[in-house]
Amino acid sequence: MPLPHFLALLAVIIVAAAATVWLAASSGVSLAVLALVVLIAAGVVRLMTRVE
Template identity: 60%
Template sequence: MPLPHFLALIIAVILAAGATLWFAAHAGLPLPLLGLGLLAGAGLVRLMARVE
């Protein structure tokens, strides 16, 4: 992957995370609840991933 594409991918991920935090705070969702939901989602994705 060329460096400009890699840097653009990093920027996109950082902007998406910032937008998620902003929308959650704007909606009144407590950040610990958001973190718990993200942790549960990450665990679910990990369990669904096929690891050999």
């Protein structure tokens, strides 16, 4: 992957994370609840992509 594409990917990820935190904070969701939802979603995705 060329360096400009990699840096653009990092920038998009950082902006998406900032937008998610901003939207959650502005709607009144606490960061602890947001973190718990993200951890559960990551666990579900991990279990669904598991190859046995």
